[in-house]
Amino acid sequence: MSAxxxxxxxxxxxGLTKIFGTLTACDHIDLNIAKGEIHALLGENGAGKSxxxxxxxxxxxxxxxxxxxxxxxxxxxSPGAAKKLGIGMVFQHFxxxxxxxxxxxxxxxxxxxxxxxxxAAKARALSYSYGLPLDPDSLVGDLSVGERQRxxxxxxxxxxxxxxxxxxxxxxxxxxxxxKLFETLERLRSEGKSILYISHRLEEVKxxxxxxxVLRHGKVVGHCNPREETAASLARMxxxxxxxxxxxxxxxxxxxxxPLLEIRGLTRKPATPFSIxxxxxxxxxxxxxxxxxxxxxxxxxxxxxxxxxxxxxQQDAASVRIRGKDAGGLTITGRRLLGAAFVPEERLGHxxxxxxxxxxxxxxxxxxxxxxxxxxxxxxVKSGAIYAASQRIIEAMDVRKSAPDPExxxxxxxxxxxxxxxxxxxxxxxVMVVNQPTWGVDAxxxxxxxxxxxxxxxxxxxxxxxxQDLDELFEISDAIAVMHNGELSKxxxxxxxxxxxxGLLMGGAEPGHAEHTLETA
Amino acid sequence: MDITVNILLTIATAATPLLIAAIGELVVERSGVxxxxxxxxxxxxxxxxxxxxxxxxxxxxxxxxxxxxxxxFSLLFAVMTLSLATNQVATGLSLxxxxxxxxxxxxxSFVGQPGVRLPNLDIxxxxxxxxVGKLLFGQDPVFYISIVLTAAVMWFLFKxxxxxxxxxxxxxxxxxxxxxxxxIRYRYLAVIFGGACAGLAxxxxxxxxxxxxxxxxxxGRGWIALALVxxxxxxxxxxxxGAYIFGAVWIGQLHAQAFGIPVPSQMLSSLPYLATVVVLVxxxxxxxxxxxxxxxxxGQPFVPDR
Numbered sequence: 047m048s049a050x051x052x053x054x055x056x057x058x059x060x061g062l063t064k065i066f067g068t069l070t071a072c073d074h075i076d077l078n079i080a081k082g083e084i085h086a087l088l089g090e091n092g093a094g095k096s097x098x099x100x101x102x103x104x105x106x107x108x109x110x111x112x113x114x115x116x117x118x119x120x121x122x123x124s125p126g127a128a129k130k131l132g133i134g135m136v137f138q139h140f141x142x143x144x145x146x147x148x149x150x151x152x153x154x155x156x157x158x159x160x161x162x163x164x165x166a167a168k169a170r171a172l173s174y175s176y177g178l179p180l181d182p183d184s185l186v187g188d189l190s191v192g193e194r195q196r197x198x199x200x201x202x203x204x205x206x207x208x209x210x211x212x213x214x215x216x217x218x219x220x221x222x223x224x225x226k227l228f229e230t231l232e233r234l235r236s237e238g239k240s241i242l243y244i245s246h247r248l249e250e251v252k253x254x255x256x257x258x259x260v261l262r263h264g265k266v267v268g269h270c271n272p273r274e275e276t277a278a279s280l281a282r283m284x285x286x287x288x289x290x291x292x293x294x295x296x297x298x299x300x301x302x303x304x305p306l307l308e309i310r311g312l313t314r315k316p317a318t319p320f321s322i323x324x325x326x327x328x329x330x331x332x333x334x335x336x337x338x339x340x341x342x343x344x345x346x347x348x349x350x351x352x353x354x355x356x357x358x359x360q361q362d363a364a365s366v367r368i369r370g371k372d373a374g375g376l377t378i379t380g381r382r383l384l385g386a387a388f389v390p391e392e393r394l395g396h397x398x399x400x401x402x403x404x405x406x407x408x409x410x411x412x413x414x415x416x417x418x419x420x421x422x423x424x425x426x427v428k429s430g431a432i433y434a435a436s437q438r439i440i441e442a443m444d445v446r447k448s449a450p451d452p453e454x455x456x457x458x459x460x461x462x463x464x465x466x467x468x469x470x471x472x473x474x475x476x477v478m479v480v481n482q483p484t485w486g487v488d489a490x491x492x493x494x495x496x497x498x499x500x501x502x503x504x505x506x507x508x509x510x511x512x513x514q515d516l517d518e519l520f521e522i523s524d525a526i527a528v529m530h531n532g533e534l535s536k537x538x539x540x541x542x543x544x545x546x547x548x549g550l551l552m553g554g555a556e557p558g559h560a561e562h563t564l565e566t567a
Numbered sequence: 568m569d570i571t572v573n574i575l576l577t578i579a580t581a582a583t584p585l586l587i588a589a590i591g592e593l594v595v596e597r598s599g600v601x602x603x604x605x606x607x608x609x610x611x612x613x614x615x616x617x618x619x620x621x622x623x624x625x626x627x628x629x630x631x632x633x634x635x636x637x638x639x640f641s642l643l644f645a646v647m648t649l650s651l652a653t654n655q656v657a658t659g660l661s662l663x664x665x666x667x668x669x670x671x672x673x674x675x676s677f678v679g680q681p682g683v684r685l686p687n688l689d690i691x692x693x694x695x696x697x698x699v700g701k702l703l704f705g706q707d708p709v710f711y712i713s714i715v716l717t718a719a720v721m722w723f724l725f726k727x728x729x730x731x732x733x734x735x736x737x738x739x740x741x742x743x744x745x746x747x748x749x750x751i752r753y754r755y756l757a758v759i760f761g762g763a764c765a766g767l768a769x770x771x772x773x774x775x776x777x778x779x780x781x782x783x784x785x786x787g788r789g790w791i792a793l794a795l796v797x798x799x800x801x802x803x804x805x806x807x808x809g810a811y812i813f814g815a816v817w818i819g820q821l822h823a824q825a826f827g828i829p830v831p832s833q834m835l836s837s838l839p840y841l842a843t844v845v846v847l848v849x850x851x852x853x854x855x856x857x858x859x860x861x862x863x864x865x866g867q868p869f870v871p872d873r
Contacts, residue, residue, distance in 0.1 A: 103745075105744070105745060105871070124744075124747060125744065125745050125746060125747040126747025126748075126749070127747075128747075129746075129747050135745075137745065141741075141742045141745045141746070142739075142742060143734075143735045143738040143739050143742055143743075144738060144739070144863065145734075145738045145858065145859050145860070145861070145862075145863060146731070146734065146735060146738060150731055150735075153728070153731065154731060154732060154735050154743075154746055154748070155746050185859060187858060187859075
């Protein structure tokens with residue numbers, strides 16, 4: 047670690063500290079970013095990465111410490127000040143305007159005064175040249191997480207910053223799209239730009255990053271050259287001990303097992319002009335197996351989940367069958383009563399009510415199925431019973447929290463996700479449908495959730511996992527199907543599946559003809 | 568024919584203060600601030616406008632005073648809700664109560680005094696064209712201001728970069744802050760603009776509609792303006808339509824009462840409210856457009872974490 051200001055460093059951070067109440071989120075952080083390097087920032091959720099990055103981007107003020115930009119001491123007092131210095135940021139969450147179009151979102155971050163009408167064309171051209179195609183006229187509220195992230199990336203690149211901070215940029219891209227992004231990043235590096243790259247995907251950090259700084263519990267625990275490390279050694283630095291590898295025992299005779307979730311010719315018209323119609327989707331999930339659904343964000347996975355969970359009802363009652371009974375016309379509660387459980391993509395606001403306690407959130411999805419246990423005479427909530435049950439889940443899933451029964455919003459993303467998945471697992475559902483089980487969740491928590499889903503299937507349940515994380519699907523699935531433009535490919539047994547085959551289907555190769563496409567390719 | 572023209576003219580006069588106050592509030596709400604103090608700002612504009620006109624003898628100075636009074640009064644709201652992050656609903660309500668009380672106190676000596684009236688526009692030749700002459704060229708100046716204002720606000724919100732920025736703040740102030748947009752400054756300006764509009768609307772009442780000072784003379788028009796903004800799903804031309812439907816049914820039911828139609832007068836008096844709500848709900852059926860136009864951060868105080 048060099049202490050001299052040798053001028054080669056674009057950004058130097060000395061002893062940066064941020065204290066929230068009793069929690070020291072960042073504790074004397076030192077960080078040097080050289081010109082023209084891709085620097086990885088590694089750490090589990092809650093390690094202080096976001097707090098550090100927010101201080102660099104001016105949305106949080108440090109309690110102590112110094113920041114040097116090109117050797118000059120600077121105070122970054124607002125995001126506007128950071129932008130003026132030449133720091134751009136691609137956020138993981140919450141920085142787009144849902145009621146505006148993609149082009150308008152981009153226009154807002156450009157200060158060059160170009161008319162809004164010309165920005166749509168400019169954005170479309172740039173997005174294609176960066177390999178991240180987007181429709182500038184679509185409303186952000188209609189877009190999936192992945193498409194929103196593309197807008198974020200384009201928006202940041204259009205500002206031509208000197209330092210680009212990317213927070214988990216590839217978690218929603220196909221492998222081929224991620225490759226394109228890496229090409230872009232390498233091009234930016236060759237132009238002398240610096241990149242601070244936050245990711246939990248250790249393989250890609252090893253692939254593109256020149257140096258890495260590892261945070262744990264708000265402290266810097268090490269600097270390293272990721273190319274000289276293994277994924278396992280990086281994970282060890284982040285977590286502090288070994289991450290338990292997920293174990294998936296092979297299943298025998300699955301072909302003869304009872305299908306617990308049957309989807310037959312599921313078709314759905316687009317709900318809004320921009321959403322994806324579902325086209326004749328058929329799939330069986332049998333007792334004892336995990337089926338994964340891969341696909342680039344925004345290809346109908348959200349619509350599919352809504353249809354299966356009963357948030358949207360089907361005309362044809364037989365298009366969704368749970369444990370042999372027609373469920374297409376049943377509401378989400380009706381489907382739960384048949385033994386199904388659902389975990390939606392969005393944790394806060396959809397999976398859990400942010401301002402309610404965990405025990406109260408337990409009741410959200412289980413008021414009907416566990417009515418006798420949790421609700422007493424006259425509709426009175428048995429607060430003792432829901433508290434005890436929530437504590438049981440917290441213990442089973444190793445949920446880390448600051449109070450005995452905190453509000454959902456007070457938990458970190460990974461811990462809340464463990465609770466929400468645990469809430470459904472606790473019921474021992476015979477059908478479990480999960481959308482994005484570990485989005486933005488740290489390695490330790492993700493391994494825990496994945497193992498729990500596998501164990502549920504091995505105990506005789508049918509598990510359907512929709513995910514944009516291919517590593518995850520290959521880890522837990524017995525077969526992988528790919529969703530593209532509202533159509534679902536035939537499930538491919540995991541023994542035959544490769545990243546390349548799945549990636550091609552994700553990019554739009556004809557469903558069910560993966561082998562053929564590969565031969566001609 | 569003359570009766571028709573006269574009825575149309577009274578409709579325009581009834582609709583103008585609603586339109587101006589609602590357009591001002593629309594800009595405020597598009598920036599994500601809910602100011603329930605429209606009634607209070609309006610009555611302050613009315614008393615200020617009447618007072619200045621009465622004391623100087625010039626209705627134009629009265630009109631400027633009305634605008635200034637509304638803007639100044641809204642500044643109080645802006646300081647409370649934006650700088651001190653108080654609850655917008657409570658602050659807005661107290662602004663209305665304060666305005667009603669304060670205007671009564673200021674206006675004690677104006678009661679019963681003859682006011683000055685803003686003269687109608689009268690372009691020789693043009694305004695004597697039958698029917699359209701009076702409608703297009705012979706109305707009071709504030710009517711023209713209200714139409715130009717509506718068009719200008721539409722253009723500003725949807726065609727200019729500053730308007731886009733304002734809408735983005737209303738959609739998500741945290742995202743806007745992350746982009747480096749000065750959220751508080753924009754909101755201050757929006758609130759003061761809304762106050763100025765409410766003041767102008769109040770001035771129209773005491774300098775054009777009924778050129779005199781009567782306590783509580785706004786008679787709930789501020790609340791109607793607020794409701795118009797919501798039912799018009801934050802779209803300027805719908806606010807215009809709403810204000811005129813309200814004005815038309817209002818004048819219509821007054822005539823109906825005068826003719827002695829055998830319907831209870833309470834029923835007739837409620838008609839304008841009912842008709843406006845029904846029509847605006849019907850034209851706002853498109854959920855998607857409503858979602859696009861509803862300011863998602865409306866009413867939430869913005870306190871950047873530091």
